[in-house]
Amino acid sequence: MVEAPKTYKDLPSTPITFFTTEDNKTGTWRTIRPVIDKEKCTRCYICWKFCPDLSIEVEKEGDYPNVDYDHCKGCGICANECPSNAITMEKEMEK
Amino acid sequence: MVNIPKFTIPKEEYVCKGHSACPGCGTPLALRYTLKALGKRTVLNIPAGCGGVILGVWPSYALKVPVVDNAFECTAAVADGIRAGFDVLGVEDAYVVGWAGDGGTVDIGLQALSAAVDRNANIIYIMLDNEAYMNTGIQKSGCTPIGAWTTTTPVADEKGWNTSPKKRIMEMLVANGIVYGATVNVAFPEDFIARLREAKDIKGTKFIHVLAPCTPGWRIDPKKSIEVARLATQTGIFPLYKVENGRYSLTKEIKNRKPVREYLMLQGRFRHLKEEAINQIQKIVDEEYARLLKKIKDTNE
Numbered sequence: 001m002v003e004a005p006k007t008y009k010d011l012p013s014t015p016i017t018f019f020t021t022e023d024n025k026t027g028t029w030r031t032i033r034p035v036i037d038k039e040k041c042t043r044c045y046i047c048w049k050f051c052p053d054l055s056i057e058v059e060k061e062g063d064y065p066n067v068d069y070d071h072c073k074g075c076g077i078c079a080n081e082c083p084s085n086a087i088t089m090e091k092e093m094e095k
Numbered sequence: 096m097v098n099i100p101k102f103t104i105p106k107e108e109y110v111c112k113g114h115s116a117c118p119g120c121g122t123p124l125a126l127r128y129t130l131k132a133l134g135k136r137t138v139l140n141i142p143a144g145c146g147g148v149i150l151g152v153w154p155s156y157a158l159k160v161p162v163v164d165n166a167f168e169c170t171a172a173v174a175d176g177i178r179a180g181f182d183v184l185g186v187e188d189a190y191v192v193g194w195a196g197d198g199g200t201v202d203i204g205l206q207a208l209s210a211a212v213d214r215n216a217n218i219i220y221i222m223l224d225n226e227a228y229m230n231t232g233i234q235k236s237g238c239t240p241i242g243a244w245t246t247t248t249p250v251a252d253e254k255g256w257n258t259s260p261k262k263r264i265m266e267m268l269v270a271n272g273i274v275y276g277a278t279v280n281v282a283f284p285e286d287f288i289a290r291l292r293e294a295k296d297i298k299g300t301k302f303i304h305v306l307a308p309c310t311p312g313w314r315i316d317p318k319k320s321i322e323v324a325r326l327a328t329q330t331g332i333f334p335l336y337k338v339e340n341g342r343y344s345l346t347k348e349i350k351n352r353k354p355v356r357e358y359l360m361l362q363g364r365f366r367h368l369k370e371e372a373i374n375q376i377q378k379i380v381d382e383e384y385a386r387l388l389k390k391i392k393d394t395n396e
């Protein structure tokens with residue numbers, strides 16, 4: 001793993017990137033959260049297909065989908081597209 | 096035997112979490128599907144626009160493939176340059192993609208694209224059409240449809256909204272002699288991936304026109320983003336078709352086209368439209384659709 005640059009002297013001669021954006025916890029943007037009801041889920045993976053934030057995770061074919069709440073932005077596409085109404089959007093707790 | 100549920104698109108992901116697109120944005124989906132179709136030996140050339148900006152701030156990046164951040168006017172030229180370099184090095188198994196927004200294609204990058212088609216550059220050119228200059232705050236582009244509100248076509252009076260039709264980019268390129276062109280929509284991922292897989296190994300310039308919603312720009316509820324995009328095709332406003340060496344064909348048959356009203360009324364950018372204007376838009380869409388069917392008929396005889 002490359003060290004993050006501390007001063008301009010550490011900058012590379014050409015602007016290449018070192019890290020992925022995965023450390024950005026975009027889940028903090030969210031005001032509503034998707035909750036999957038596995039009883040209703042048919043594992044069609046439509047929610048996985050349409051999540052713009054790669055926050056519906058399915059390990060392998062046959063598994064149930066899980067939400068990555070560190071990155072899910074709460075757009076609600078998954079709930080809107082789920083043909084079995086297995087996903088509900090719930091309000092985040094007020095702090 | 097028990098049926099094991101299946102993925103309908105490839106499992107591999109080349110887009111990382113933590114990118115900064117707005118909730119419900121269609122652009123990261125288009126990137127996901129494109130890279131699922133082309134795989135990791137792909138180089139993207141992206142100019143200014145949301146497609147480049149949402150990928151992150153140095154030193155972090157949201158794609159697992161190399162990207163050249165090129166100047167606005169020259170996406171197709173830079174892509175062709177990378178291709179030429181690969182050819183010299185003998186790299187044959189990598190795809191070179193120009194990826195620009197609608198503004199970066201039909202307005203700012205048009206001459207570089209037309210020159211690439213003229214040379215029949217061996218690249219895939221993907222236009223991410225969200226129907227305005229979104230990254231700079233929703234200014235009208237050559238792809239903004241009739242009737243739409245934008246910040247430069249404000250709805251102050253009856254005729255404040257955009258009154259010019261979308262530029263016919265596909266027809267420009269077909270007239271230019273492009274070997275392959277197709278329209279795809281983020282609401283139809285399987286079709287999206289099928290088109291790219293079909294295009295990727297054709298020699299010459301391939302043009303892919305992607306429709307992708309922008310939630311703040313279209314004034315839509317983020318959760319409706321895919322629903323709205325799907326309606327664009329179901330109403331015939333954005334038909335899915337391809338053109339191979341001048342021969343047109345539909346890639347998604349729509350049996351009973353839905354009224355355009357259903358598409359328009361879900362979006363704040365069209366909400367000012369009155370009955371008469373909606374009827375006018377319906378008429379334009381019907382005519383355009385008939386023109387497309389005629390082209391299909393004429394080029395297949």
Ligand SMILES: Cc1ncc(C[n+]2csc(CCOP(=O)(O)OP(=O)(O)O)c2C)c(N)n1
Nearest residue numbers: 143144145167196197198199227228229230
């Ligand atoms: C030569 C030049 N002109 C203007 C800009 C400012 N600019 C940056 S992004 C952008 C909008 C791009 O619109 P589009 O290509 O449609 O992509 P979108 O952001 O909508 O995805 C503009 C005008 C620039 N970066 N460079």
Ligand code: SF4
Nearest residue numbers: 041042044045047082
């Ligand atoms: S869309 Fe609904 S039914 Fe399909 S996998 Fe997701 S939660 Fe399950």
Ligand code: SF4
Nearest residue numbers: 051072073075076078
């Ligand atoms: S709410 Fe949006 S970001 Fe969150 S998992 Fe569903 S589709 Fe993905």
Ligand code: SF4
Nearest residue numbers: 116117120145309310
């Ligand atoms: S402004 Fe529009 S195109 Fe840009 S990231 Fe947000 S939703 Fe996507």
Ligand SMILES: [Mg+2]
Nearest residue numbers: 196197227229
């Ligand atoms: Mg745009």
